[in-house]
Amino acid sequence: xxxxxxxxxxxxxxxxxxxxxxxxxxxxxxxxxxxxxxxxxxxxxxxxxxxxxxxxxxxxxxxxxxxxxxxxxxxxxxxxxxxxxxxxxxxxxxxxxxxxxxxxxxxxxxxxxxxxxxxxxxxxxxxxxxxxxxxxxxxxxxxxxxxxxxxxxxxxxxxxxxxxxxxxxxxxxxxxxxxxxxxxxxxxxxxxxxxxxxxxxxxxxxxxxxxxxxxxxxxxxxxxxxxxxxxxxxxxxxxx
Numbered sequence: 001x002x003x004x005x006x007x008x009x010x011x012x013x014x015x016x017x018x019x020x021x022x023x024x025x026x027x028x029x030x031x032x033x034x035x036x037x038x039x040x041x042x043x044x045x046x047x048x049x050x051x052x053x054x055x056x057x058x059x060x061x062x063x064x065x066x067x068x069x070x071x072x073x074x075x076x077x078x079x080x081x082x083x084x085x086x087x088x089x090x091x092x093x094x095x096x097x098x099x100x101x102x103x104x105x106x107x108x109x110x111x112x113x114x115x116x117x118x119x120x121x122x123x124x125x126x127x128x129x130x131x132x133x134x135x136x137x138x139x140x141x142x143x144x145x146x147x148x149x150x151x152x153x154x155x156x157x158x159x160x161x162x163x164x165x166x167x168x169x170x171x172x173x174x175x176x177x178x179x180x181x182x183x184x185x186x187x188x189x190x191x192x193x194x195x196x197x198x199x200x201x202x203x204x205x206x207x208x209x210x211x212x213x214x215x216x217x218x219x220x221x222x223x224x225x226x227x228x229x230x231x232x233x234x235x236x237x238x239x240x
Contacts, residue, residue: 002102009066026189042136042170049141075140109144130169152228160211177221
Protein backbone atom coordinates (compact mmCIF):
# COMPACT_ATOMS: atom_id res chain seq x y z
CA UNK A 1 0.00 0.00 0.00
CA UNK A 2 1.35 3.47 -0.87
CA UNK A 3 2.22 5.82 1.98
CA UNK A 4 -0.16 8.86 2.11
CA UNK A 5 1.94 11.79 0.94
CA UNK A 6 -0.26 14.80 1.76
CA UNK A 7 -0.07 14.45 5.58
CA UNK A 8 3.72 14.36 5.34
CA UNK A 9 3.83 17.50 3.19
CA UNK A 10 1.49 19.39 5.51
CA UNK A 11 3.78 18.62 8.42
CA UNK A 12 6.93 19.57 6.51
CA UNK A 13 5.39 22.82 5.25
CA UNK A 14 4.74 23.89 8.85
CA UNK A 15 8.48 23.67 9.51
CA UNK A 16 9.29 26.32 6.88
CA UNK A 17 10.28 29.70 8.32
CA UNK A 18 9.27 32.13 7.11
CA UNK A 19 6.05 30.48 6.03
CA UNK A 20 5.57 30.22 2.23
CA UNK A 21 3.53 32.95 0.54
CA UNK A 22 0.65 31.13 -1.15
CA UNK A 23 -2.55 32.44 -2.74
CA UNK A 24 -4.84 29.85 -1.17
CA UNK A 25 -8.01 31.41 -2.60
CA UNK A 26 -6.90 30.61 -6.17
CA UNK A 27 -6.24 26.93 -5.55
CA UNK A 28 -9.23 26.40 -3.26
CA UNK A 29 -11.59 28.01 -5.78
CA UNK A 30 -10.34 25.80 -8.58
CA UNK A 31 -10.79 22.55 -6.68
CA UNK A 32 -14.24 23.55 -5.47
CA UNK A 33 -15.21 23.84 -9.13
CA UNK A 34 -13.55 20.48 -9.80
CA UNK A 35 -15.44 18.82 -6.95
CA UNK A 36 -18.79 19.94 -8.35
CA UNK A 37 -17.97 19.26 -11.99
CA UNK A 38 -17.61 16.29 -14.29
CA UNK A 39 -16.20 13.43 -12.20
CA UNK A 40 -14.60 11.91 -15.31
CA UNK A 41 -12.38 14.95 -15.88
CA UNK A 42 -9.11 15.40 -14.09
CA UNK A 43 -6.53 18.16 -13.84
CA UNK A 44 -2.87 18.72 -14.57
CA UNK A 45 -0.70 20.93 -12.36
CA UNK A 46 2.29 22.41 -14.21
CA UNK A 47 5.09 24.20 -12.36
CA UNK A 48 8.49 25.63 -13.22
CA UNK A 49 11.48 23.46 -12.27
CA UNK A 50 12.88 26.12 -9.94
CA UNK A 51 16.02 25.71 -7.89
CA UNK A 52 18.40 28.09 -6.13
CA UNK A 53 21.57 27.71 -4.05
CA UNK A 54 19.45 27.30 -0.92
CA UNK A 55 16.42 25.66 -2.53
CA UNK A 56 16.41 22.18 -4.06
CA UNK A 57 13.85 21.70 -6.84
CA UNK A 58 12.11 18.77 -5.15
CA UNK A 59 10.96 21.13 -2.39
CA UNK A 60 8.29 22.74 -4.59
CA UNK A 61 6.43 19.40 -4.60
CA UNK A 62 5.96 19.67 -0.82
CA UNK A 63 4.08 22.99 -0.38
CA UNK A 64 2.02 22.42 -3.54
CA UNK A 65 0.95 18.98 -2.31
CA UNK A 66 0.23 20.45 1.13
CA UNK A 67 -2.24 23.08 -0.09
CA UNK A 68 -3.96 21.23 -2.95
CA UNK A 69 -6.99 19.51 -1.33
CA UNK A 70 -6.57 16.17 -3.11
CA UNK A 71 -3.83 13.67 -3.90
CA UNK A 72 -1.43 14.62 -6.69
CA UNK A 73 0.24 11.96 -8.81
CA UNK A 74 3.62 13.58 -9.43
CA UNK A 75 5.93 12.72 -12.32
CA UNK A 76 9.39 12.79 -10.73
CA UNK A 77 12.93 12.05 -11.82
CA UNK A 78 14.22 8.49 -11.70
CA UNK A 79 17.72 9.70 -10.89
CA UNK A 80 20.33 12.36 -11.51
CA UNK A 81 22.40 12.60 -14.68
CA UNK A 82 25.36 14.36 -13.09
CA UNK A 83 28.54 12.26 -12.95
CA UNK A 84 29.78 10.81 -9.68
CA UNK A 85 28.78 8.26 -7.09
CA UNK A 86 25.50 10.07 -6.27
CA UNK A 87 24.19 9.25 -9.76
CA UNK A 88 24.11 5.53 -9.05
CA UNK A 89 22.59 5.98 -5.60
CA UNK A 90 19.89 8.33 -6.89
CA UNK A 91 18.92 5.89 -9.65
CA UNK A 92 18.48 3.14 -7.07
CA UNK A 93 16.75 5.28 -4.43
CA UNK A 94 14.44 7.64 -6.37
CA UNK A 95 12.28 5.04 -8.18
CA UNK A 96 11.76 3.15 -4.92
CA UNK A 97 10.78 6.33 -3.11
CA UNK A 98 8.36 7.20 -5.92
CA UNK A 99 6.64 3.82 -5.64
CA UNK A 100 6.23 4.27 -1.88
CA UNK A 101 4.07 7.37 -2.40
CA UNK A 102 2.44 6.28 -5.69
CA UNK A 103 4.35 8.63 -8.00
CA UNK A 104 5.73 7.84 -11.45
CA UNK A 105 9.49 8.09 -11.88
CA UNK A 106 10.69 9.21 -15.30
CA UNK A 107 14.28 8.92 -16.63
CA UNK A 108 16.16 12.15 -16.15
CA UNK A 109 16.35 14.92 -18.72
CA UNK A 110 17.73 15.52 -21.28
CA UNK A 111 16.44 12.29 -22.85
CA UNK A 112 18.97 9.49 -23.21
CA UNK A 113 18.26 7.23 -26.23
CA UNK A 114 19.40 4.26 -24.14
CA UNK A 115 16.51 4.90 -21.74
CA UNK A 116 13.78 5.05 -24.39
CA UNK A 117 12.04 1.90 -23.14
CA UNK A 118 12.00 3.09 -19.52
CA UNK A 119 10.67 6.47 -20.62
CA UNK A 120 7.91 4.87 -22.70
CA UNK A 121 6.93 2.66 -19.75
CA UNK A 122 6.74 5.72 -17.47
CA UNK A 123 4.56 7.57 -20.01
CA UNK A 124 2.20 4.59 -20.13
CA UNK A 125 2.02 4.49 -16.32
CA UNK A 126 1.03 8.16 -16.13
CA UNK A 127 -1.57 7.85 -18.89
CA UNK A 128 -3.00 4.73 -17.26
CA UNK A 129 -3.37 6.58 -13.95
CA UNK A 130 -4.97 9.57 -15.70
CA UNK A 131 -7.41 7.35 -17.60
CA UNK A 132 -8.41 5.07 -14.73
CA UNK A 133 -8.57 7.48 -11.77
CA UNK A 134 -11.72 9.61 -11.36
CA UNK A 135 -10.73 13.30 -11.35
CA UNK A 136 -7.06 12.37 -11.43
CA UNK A 137 -4.60 15.18 -10.69
CA UNK A 138 -1.21 14.86 -12.39
CA UNK A 139 1.66 17.10 -11.28
CA UNK A 140 4.76 17.79 -13.34
CA UNK A 141 7.53 20.30 -14.02
CA UNK A 142 7.77 20.25 -17.85
CA UNK A 143 11.40 21.44 -18.00
CA UNK A 144 12.44 18.23 -16.23
CA UNK A 145 15.74 19.61 -14.91
CA UNK A 146 17.23 22.54 -12.99
CA UNK A 147 17.75 25.70 -15.03
CA UNK A 148 20.64 28.19 -14.65
CA UNK A 149 19.60 30.98 -12.30
CA UNK A 150 16.09 29.55 -11.99
CA UNK A 151 15.19 31.14 -15.35
CA UNK A 152 12.66 29.20 -17.45
CA UNK A 153 14.35 26.96 -19.98
CA UNK A 154 13.44 25.15 -23.19
CA UNK A 155 11.45 21.93 -22.98
CA UNK A 156 12.99 18.63 -24.05
CA UNK A 157 11.50 17.15 -27.24
CA UNK A 158 8.31 15.19 -26.67
CA UNK A 159 7.22 16.87 -23.43
CA UNK A 160 4.54 18.91 -25.19
CA UNK A 161 3.11 15.78 -26.81
CA UNK A 162 3.16 14.04 -23.42
CA UNK A 163 1.19 16.86 -21.80
CA UNK A 164 -1.28 16.86 -24.67
CA UNK A 165 -1.93 13.14 -24.14
CA UNK A 166 -2.46 13.70 -20.41
CA UNK A 167 -4.87 16.55 -21.17
CA UNK A 168 -7.24 14.13 -22.91
CA UNK A 169 -8.17 12.77 -19.47
CA UNK A 170 -7.04 15.76 -17.39
CA UNK A 171 -8.16 18.74 -19.50
CA UNK A 172 -8.10 21.35 -16.72
CA UNK A 173 -4.58 22.76 -16.46
CA UNK A 174 -3.57 24.70 -13.35
CA UNK A 175 -0.29 26.63 -13.76
CA UNK A 176 1.91 27.33 -10.76
CA UNK A 177 4.89 29.65 -10.43
CA UNK A 178 7.42 29.04 -7.66
CA UNK A 179 10.42 31.12 -6.67
CA UNK A 180 12.31 32.20 -3.59
CA UNK A 181 12.67 35.83 -2.58
CA UNK A 182 14.05 37.29 0.64
CA UNK A 183 14.36 33.78 2.12
CA UNK A 184 10.66 33.12 1.50
CA UNK A 185 9.14 30.55 -0.87
CA UNK A 186 6.49 32.07 -3.12
CA UNK A 187 3.78 29.96 -4.76
CA UNK A 188 1.44 31.66 -7.21
CA UNK A 189 -1.44 29.69 -8.72
CA UNK A 190 -2.76 30.95 -12.02
CA UNK A 191 -6.10 30.83 -13.77
CA UNK A 192 -6.98 27.32 -15.02
CA UNK A 193 -7.30 26.77 -18.75
CA UNK A 194 -7.74 24.03 -21.36
CA UNK A 195 -5.72 23.41 -24.48
CA UNK A 196 -7.20 24.24 -27.86
CA UNK A 197 -5.20 22.90 -30.78
CA UNK A 198 -5.66 23.96 -34.42
CA UNK A 199 -6.55 21.07 -36.71
CA UNK A 200 -4.00 19.55 -39.05
CA UNK A 201 -0.91 20.01 -36.88
CA UNK A 202 1.93 17.55 -37.23
CA UNK A 203 3.10 15.74 -34.08
CA UNK A 204 6.20 17.95 -33.98
CA UNK A 205 4.20 21.18 -34.35
CA UNK A 206 1.78 20.09 -31.61
CA UNK A 207 4.71 19.26 -29.35
CA UNK A 208 6.14 22.77 -29.76
CA UNK A 209 2.81 24.57 -29.48
CA UNK A 210 1.62 22.78 -26.34
CA UNK A 211 4.97 23.38 -24.67
CA UNK A 212 4.85 27.05 -25.62
CA UNK A 213 1.32 27.51 -24.23
CA UNK A 214 2.04 25.71 -20.96
CA UNK A 215 5.30 27.57 -20.32
CA UNK A 216 3.79 30.98 -21.09
CA UNK A 217 1.06 30.37 -18.53
CA UNK A 218 3.71 29.51 -15.94
CA UNK A 219 5.87 32.48 -16.95
CA UNK A 220 3.08 34.98 -16.30
CA UNK A 221 3.11 33.93 -12.62
CA UNK A 222 6.84 34.57 -12.15
CA UNK A 223 8.92 37.71 -11.68
CA UNK A 224 10.04 39.13 -15.03
CA UNK A 225 13.68 38.15 -14.39
CA UNK A 226 12.76 34.45 -14.29
CA UNK A 227 10.56 34.28 -17.40
CA UNK A 228 13.34 33.83 -19.94
CA UNK A 229 12.16 33.58 -23.52
CA UNK A 230 8.56 33.17 -22.36
CA UNK A 231 8.19 36.78 -21.27
CA UNK A 232 6.20 37.71 -24.39
CA UNK A 233 2.76 36.53 -25.47
CA UNK A 234 2.13 32.96 -26.54
CA UNK A 235 0.77 32.35 -30.04
CA UNK A 236 -2.34 30.96 -28.36
CA UNK A 237 -3.19 30.60 -24.72
CA UNK A 238 -5.80 27.88 -24.57
CA UNK A 239 -9.31 28.40 -23.32
CA UNK A 240 -10.60 29.09 -19.84
